[in-house]
Structure formats: structure tokens, C-alpha cells
Amino acid sequence: MAEYQKKRRASKNKPGIRRRDFIGGVLTVAAASALSSQRPVSAAKQPSGNTYREVLETPIVGRYQVIVAGGGPSGLIAALAAARSGAKTLLVERYGFLGGNGTAGLMTCYNGFRNQRPPEQLQTVKGITAEYIAEIVRLGGIADSDNYARQFPHDVRNGELPYCIGFDPEAAKIAALNMIKKDGVNLRLHSWVVGPMLRDSQVTGVIAESKSGRQAIAADIVVDATGDGDVAAQAGAPFMGPAEKGDRMGMSLMYRLGGLPTNIEGSYGGIRIGDRVVKWGPGFGGDGLDVENLTRAEVGTRLNLWDEIQDLRKKPGMESVYLLETATGIGVRETRRILGEYVVTEQDAIKGTRFPDVIAISSNPMPSYHGKRFFFGHEGFDIPYRSLVPKKVEGLILTGRCISSEQAPFQSARSMAPAMAIGHASGCAAAMAAKGNIPPRKLDVKVLQNLLSSQKAELRMPAK
Numbered sequence: 001m002a003e004y005q006k007k008r009r010a011s012k013n014k015p016g017i018r019r020r021d022f023i024g025g026v027l028t029v030a031a032a033s034a035l036s037s038q039r040p041v042s043a044a045k046q047p048s049g050n051t052y053r054e055v056l057e058t059p060i061v062g063r064y065q066v067i068v069a070g071g072g073p074s075g076l077i078a079a080l081a082a083a084r085s086g087a088k089t090l091l092v093e094r095y096g097f098l099g100g101n102g103t104a105g106l107m108t109c110y111n112g113f114r115n116q117r118p119p120e121q122l123q124t125v126k127g128i129t130a131e132y133i134a135e136i137v138r139l140g141g142i143a144d145s146d147n148y149a150r151q152f153p154h155d156v157r158n159g160e161l162p163y164c165i166g167f168d169p170e171a172a173k174i175a176a177l178n179m180i181k182k183d184g185v186n187l188r189l190h191s192w193v194v195g196p197m198l199r200d201s202q203v204t205g206v207i208a209e210s211k212s213g214r215q216a217i218a219a220d221i222v223v224d225a226t227g228d229g230d231v232a233a234q235a236g237a238p239f240m241g242p243a244e245k246g247d248r249m250g251m252s253l254m255y256r257l258g259g260l261p262t263n264i265e266g267s268y269g270g271i272r273i274g275d276r277v278v279k280w281g282p283g284f285g286g287d288g289l290d291v292e293n294l295t296r297a298e299v300g301t302r303l304n305l306w307d308e309i310q311d312l313r314k315k316p317g318m319e320s321v322y323l324l325e326t327a328t329g330i331g332v333r334e335t336r337r338i339l340g341e342y343v344v345t346e347q348d349a350i351k352g353t354r355f356p357d358v359i360a361i362s363s364n365p366m367p368s369y370h371g372k373r374f375f376f377g378h379e380g381f382d383i384p385y386r387s388l389v390p391k392k393v394e395g396l397i398l399t400g401r402c403i404s405s406e407q408a409p410f411q412s413a414r415s416m417a418p419a420m421a422i423g424h425a426s427g428c429a430a431a432m433a434a435k436g437n438i439p440p441r442k443l444d445v446k447v448l449q450n451l452l453s454s455q456k457a458e459l460r461m462p463a464k
Contacts, residue, residue, distance in 0.1 A: 056214065058207060058214050058215065058216045059215055059216065060205070060215075060216045060217065060218050061215045061216070061217060062090065062217045062218070063205075063217075063218040063219070064087075064088050064089060064090040064186065064217065064218070064219045064220075065082075065087040065088045065089065065219065065220045065221065065431070065434035065435065066079075066082040066083075066087045066088070066089045066090070066219060066220065066221050066222075066223065066427070066430045066431055066434050067089075067090045067091075067092060067205060067206055067217060067219035067221075067222050067223070068082065068089065068090070068091045068092065068222075068223040068225050068427070068430075069092050069193040069206055069222060069223065069224055069225055069226050069230075069231050070092070070093065070094075070100070070193070070224070070225035070226045070227060070400070071091050071092070071093030071095075071098040071099070071100060071176075071187075071189075071225070072098075072099065072100020072101060072102070072225060072227060072400065072419075073099065073100055073101070073102050073110070073400075073416040073419055073420045073423070074100075074225050074399045074400035074401075074416075074419040074420055074422055074423035074426070075091065075093075075100070075223070075225025075399065075400065075423060076091070076098050076099070076100075076132070076176050076179075076180075076420075076423070077128050077129055077132065077420045077421075077423035077424050077427065078223050078225055078399050078423035078424070078426045078427035078430070079091035079180070079185045079223075079427060080128050080132075080179055080180070080183050080185060080427065081128055081423065081424045081425075081426070081427025081428045081431070081455070082185075082223070082427035082428070082430050082431040082434075083183045083184050083185045083427075083431075084128070084183050084427075084455065085427065085428050085431035085432065085435075085451060085455075086431055086435060087430065087431035087434050087435055088186070089184075089185050089186060089427075089431075090185075090186040090187075090188060090217065090219070091180065091185050091186070091187050091188070092188045092191050092193055092206065092208055092217070093187070093188070093189050093191065094190070094191065094192045094193075095189065095190075095328065096189050096190055097173045097176075097177075097189070098173060098176035098177065098180070099169065099172050099173055099176055100227070101227075101331055101416070102167075102169065102172055102416055103169045103172050103173050103176075104327065104328040104329060105254055105327045105328070105329065105330075105331040106169060106254035106255065106256060106278055106325070106326070106327040106328075106331075107254055107327075107331055107416070108143070108166060108167050108168070108169050108172075108254075108271045108278045109143075109146055109148070109164050109165065109166045109167070109271050109278075110133070110164065110165040110167065110416045110417050110420075111148070111163065111164045111364055111415045111416065111417055112124070112125065112163070112362065112363055112364030112412070112415040112416070112417035112418045113125045113161040113162065113163060113164075113165065113363075113417045114161070114162065114163055114363055114379070114380075115163070115363040115365075115375070115376055115378075115379050115380065116148070116163045116164075116364070116365055116375060117151065117375045118151065119377075119378065119379050120151075120152065120163065120363075120379065121379065122361075122363070122379040122380065122458070122460070123160070123161055123458065124361040124362070124363040124379065124380045124417075124418070124421070124458055124460075125161070125360075125361070125417045125418060125420060125421045125458065126421075126456050126457060126458045127421070127424050127452070127455050127456045127457035127458070128420075128424050128455060128457075129417065129420040129421060129423075129424060130159065130161065130456070131179070132175060132176070132179055132420070133156070133161060133165055134159060135175040135178055135179060136165075136167050136168075136171050136172055136175045137156060137157055138175075139171040139174060139175055140168075140171065141167050141168040141170070141171020141172060141174075141175065142156055142157075142165065142166065142167055142168075143166030143167055143168065143271045143272060143273050144166075144272050144273055144274065145166070145266055145267040145271075145272045146164055146166035146267050146270070146271045146272070147267045147269050147270060147271070148163060148164040150162055150163070165417075166271035166272075166273075167271075168273055169278075188208070188217075190210050190211060191208040191209070191210040192208060192209050192210070193206045193207070193208050193226065193230065193231060194207055194208065194209050194214075195207045195230075195231070195234045196222065196231050196234055196235045196396075197216055197217075197218065198235060201235070201236065201392060201393055201394055202393075202394045202395045203219075203222050203231070203235050203393060203394065203395040203396045204218060204219065204395060205217050205218035205219045205222065206219070206222060206231065219395075219434075220395070220433070220434035220437075221395055221396070221397060221430040221431075221433045221434045221440065222395060222396050222397075222430075223396075223397050223398075223399055223426050223427065223430050224338075224390075224396060224397070224398050224399065224402060225399045225400050225423065225426075226400075226402070227332070227335070227400055227401055227402060228288070228289060228332075228335040228336055228402060229335070229336040229337070229338045229398070229402030231396065232336075232338045232390045232393060232396055232398060232402065233336055233338070235390075235393045235396060236392055236393060237338050237339065237390040237391060237392055237393045237396070238338075238339040238391055238392065239336045239337060239338045239339055239402075240336070240337045240338075240339060240407075241335075241336060242287075242288075242334040242335060242336075242407075247368050247369065247370060247371075247407055247408070247411070248285075248334060248407075249333035249334040249367075249368055249411065250283050250284060250285045250333065250334075251283065251284045251285070251286075251288055251297055251330045251331055251332050251333065252280055252281060252282065252283040252284070252301070252330070252331050253281040253282055253283075253284075253297075253298075253301040253302065253305060253326060253327055253330045253331065254278060254279070254280060254281055254326075254327045254331055255278070255279060255281045255305055255323060255324075255325065255326045255327065256276055256277065256278045256279075256323075256324045256325040256326075257270075257276065257277050257278075257279060257309075257321055257322070257323065257324060258275060258276050258321070258322050258323075258324035259275055259320040259321050259322050259324075260272070260275045260276065260277055260320075260321060261275075261317055261318070261320060261321075262275070263317070276324060281301060281305045281308075281326070282300070282301040282304045282305055282308075283301075284296070284297035284300060284301055284330065287335075288332035288333075288334065288335045289335050289336070294330070294332075297330045298329070298330055301330060302326060305323070305326065306323065309321070309322070309323045333401075333414065334401075334407075334410070334414075335402075336402055337401075337402060337403070337404060337405060337407075337410055338390045338398055338402050338403070338404055339390065339391050339404055340386060340387045340388060340389050340390050340391060340398065340403065340404030341386035341387070341389045341391065341404070341441060342384050342386035342387050342404060343387065343404050343405060343406060344381075344383065344384070344387050344403075344404065344405035344406065344409045344413070345405075345406050345409070346406050346407075346408035346409060348381055348382075348409060349362075349366065349376070349381045349408055349409035349412060350374075350376070350408075351378075351381075352376065352377075352378035352379075352380070352381050352382075353381060353382060354382055354460075355382040355383075355384035356445075357384045357385040357386060357445040357449075358382040358383065358384060358385075358449070358459050358460070358461075359383060359384070359385045359388070359422070359425035359429075359445070359448065359449065359452065359459070360382075360383040360418060360421035360422045360424070360425050360457070360459075361379075361380040361381070361382060361383065361418070361421065361458060361459070361460060362380055362381055362383060362409070362412045362413040362415075362418035362421075363376065363379055363380030363381075363412075363418070364412045364413070364415040364417065364418055365412065366408055366409070366411040366412050367411055368411055369408055369411065374408075376412075380460075381409065381412075382460075383403070383413060383418070383421075383422055383425075385425070385429065385443070385445050385448065386404075387403050387404040387405060388403055388404075388422070388425065388426055388429065388440075389440050389441045390404070394439055394440075394441075395439070395440070396440070397426050397429055397430050397433070397440050398426065399419070399422050399423045399425075399426035399427075400414070400419045400422065400423065401413070401414035401419060403422060421457065421458075424452065424455070424457050425448070425452060425457070428448060428451050428452055428455070429443055429448055432447065432448060432451065449461065
């Protein structure tokens with residue numbers, strides 16, 4: 001951490017785009033459309049150096065009590081929770097559909113609803129997340145089989161969720177839209193959140209780029225559900241980068257096969273629905289925040305996968321198999337973890353430390369713990385509210401895989417089921433802070449816990 005802070009201080013002295021310049025200079029309210037009203041106030045010719053300076057007027061096109069930046073699993077549940085808790089809420093998503101890595105990334109198995117091995121009597125993820133799963137069930141979108149062994153039966157169709165839920169990504173997209181409409185969440189698709197609106201250290205909204213141009217959207221509270229902690233980092237919150245070696249979690253390209261022969265039984269090493277199966281494809285290393293590395297990852301994994309499938313089709317009995325679909329983008333697991341008021345430690349996870357400000361539970365194993373899959377000897381570790389509140393930045397709440405934790409517990413809590421439970425808490429907290437005009441770090445956690453319990457979240461709190 002000391003080395004990171006040293007590098008960060010050094011980087012501030014290098015020539016480059018300052019954070020305020022990146023965000024955009026002046027924010028004004030404009031009645032006309034964003035594209036027509038957005039214009040350069042001044043623009044220098046391309047200098048001989050390494051920067052190009054812009055000063056823009058960016059129209060504020062909306063005002064909300066809560067904005068959730070990112071419509072992946074955690075952001076989806078956060079937006080539902082905020083709206084259900086009475087806040088005027090906007091969910092901003094870069095794709096034309098919701099679901100993040102579960103749909104765009106074809107990671108079609110929500111893992112971590114309970115411990116994968118005994119003790120696993122406690123379903124640790126419930127509440128709004130369980131309602132979302134119930135909607136997928138209603139749509140007939142549950143997979144026939146997956147590659148995760150089950151030691152005990154759990155009846156998904158009766159609301160009892162096992163460790164893993166395999167699902168149809170198209171059903172998940174529709175379930176998300178149905179939930180959004182039901183709870184009255186405002187939705188903005190095809191919009192990439194590129195930075196925060198700032199007043200000193202206070203986040204006052206987000207800036208989004210889309211086909212409508214560059215626009216600002218104001219909010220009382222913003223929830224950073226970008227996965228990479230983009231809003232928090234650009235607002236000036238300190239953060240930890242990925243593990244440099246060892247346990248660092250790499251990227252991989254998920255894909256879906258069609259035409260699987262009927263004589264092949266079971267999951268075929270993936271998540272199967274009929275003759276289709278989603279599988280884990282080629283992996284790639286490096287920095288998931290470096291666009292050049294991401295480009296190499298997309299090109300390399302797709303070319304390798306195509307060759308692998310052609311080789312598979314040459315095997316006797318596999319002639320009917322074909323590459324049905326690849327993920328919209330390669331699956332990125334590990335980038336930033338924002339430093340919060342508390343950092344969940346490796347020992348917290350292993351020992352199952354209890355916290356008085358618990359807002360969610362993570363029971364998913366740590367899949368790459370010193371080269372092995374680490375199963376907990378308890379039913380999950382607490383996620384404290386303090387790990388959702390970033391240092392040095394106001395008006396912002398974290399959710400998903402960018403929350404404040406060491407790398408080992410991150411491996412567990414980043415899985416989609418616990419991430420959705422964290423999203424439930426983030427959304428409720430954001431609504432409480434916005435409606436009460438309370439800074440997130442001063443929120444009454446007992447009131448938050450009561451709200452979560454009333455929405456059937458599992459906090460492992462003693463019954464009153």
C-alpha cells in the first residue's frame with residue numbers, strides 16, 4: 001500500500017490531464033438537446049506535447065435522488081432496492097440490456113447463495129435477489145444442469161436456492177426489465193459513465209457519453225456499480241490495484257455451444273439447457289483497465305476459441321456442434337478495490353468475523369486462494385457497511401467487486417450472488433442518505449439493517 005501511495009504521488013507530478021480537466025470544466029443547465037447544446041467553449045490546436053486540452057459546457061439533462069452507475073447484477077439489485085425504498089432512482093448502463101457479466105459476459109451461473117460445502121444450511125442471499133431469481137424461474141429460464149456438484153437437494157422452484165443457479169441469459173435480461181418496470185426504476189441504456197460530477201470532494205452526479213453526446217445527470221447520492229470502481233477512482237478515492245502476481249484473477253472469454261449431441265448426458269462441463277451449453281473459454285492475463293491489453297485479450301481469445309471449436313467438430317460424433325455465441329466482452333474479474341472506512345481482511349473471511357454493521361454475507365468459496373479453491377468452515381463472513389463507504393469522497397456508495405477488501409475476501413464477495421446482496425444494501429443505504437439528506441458515512445446502520453430485514457435480506461441478526 002505504501003508503494004502504491006508513493007507511485008500515486010509521483011504520478012501527480014507528471015504532465016497529463018488533471019482529474020478536473022478530465023471531468024470537464026463547466027456544468028450548466030441546458031433546455032435544448034444535449035448534442036446540439038454541447039459545444040467547446042475553447043479548444044486549443046493539437047499541441048506538440050502529449051495532451052489536448054478541452055473545456056466544455058456539459059448540459060445537465062436530469063436530476064435524481066439516486067443514480068446507480070452500472071447495470072450488472074449488483075447494480076441492478078441496488079437500483080431496485082433504492083427505488084423500492086422510496087428514492088427517485090436512475091440506472092445507467094453501457095449496453096442495450098441489463099445483467100452485466102451474467103448476460104453480456106455469459107457467466108450464466110449465479111454462485112454463492114450458500115456455502116458450496118457443509119456447513120451450508122443457511123441461504124445467505126435472499127431478499128430482492130431471491131425475487132429476481134424467482135422471476136427467472138417464472139420465465140422458464142433455469143438451466144437443466146451445471147458443473148457444480150450438489151451434496152444436498154434444494155428446490156429452486158420453491159424458492160430454496162442452492163449454491164449455484166444456472167440460467168438462460170435471455171431470460172435473465174427479461175427478468176431484469178420486468179423487475180425494473182415493476183419497481184419504477186428510471187433506465188438509461190447505451191450510456192457509458194465516464195466520470196463524476198464533483199463539488200470539491202462531493203459527488204453530485206455522473207457524466208455519461210452516448211449517441212446523444214456528453215451529458216451530466218445530477219444526483220443526491222451515486223452508487224458506483226461499475227465493477228472497476230471508475231466513479232470512485234475518478235472522484236479521488238484511494239484504491240488498491242489487483243494482486244501483482246500469485247492469486248491475481250485473470251480474464252476469460254465465456255462462450256455457448258449449440259448442437260450438443262443428445263447422447264452426451266449431464267452438463268458437459270458447463271451450464272446446459274437442452275443442446276446448448278455455456279462453457280469457460282480461453283483465458284488472458286494483464287491489466288483489465290488497459291484498453292490495449294483488453295484489445296489483445298479480445299482478439300487473442302476469440303481467434304483461439306474459433307480454432308478450438310473447429311478441432312472439436314472434427315472429433316467423431318461431434319460434427320453437429322457449433323459456436324453459437326461468444327460473450328459480448330471478455331470477462332474481467334479483478335481490477336480496483338476502493339479503500340473504504342474498513343478493509344475486509346483475509347482473516348475476517350477465514351474466521352467468519354462478525355461485525356455490528358453487517359449488511360450482507362458472502363459464503364462463496366475463494367476460488368484462487370494460493371492456487372486452490374478455499375471452502376469456508378462456516379456459513380459465510382460478514383460484509384460491514386463501512387466497506388461500502390469510500391475514503392475522502394462524499395455522496396458515493398460502493399457496491400459489487402470494487403468494495404473495500406483485501407484480495408482473498410474479494411475473491412469470494414466478487415461472485416454474483418454475494419455481489420447482489422451487497423447491491424441490496426447499497427441501494428437501501430443510498431435511498432436513506434438521499435431522502436434524509438445524510439452523508440453516507442454518517443448513516444444510522446441500525447436503521448439500514450432494519451430496512452434490509454423488512455425487505456427479507458439475510459443478515460444473520462437475532463430475531464426481535
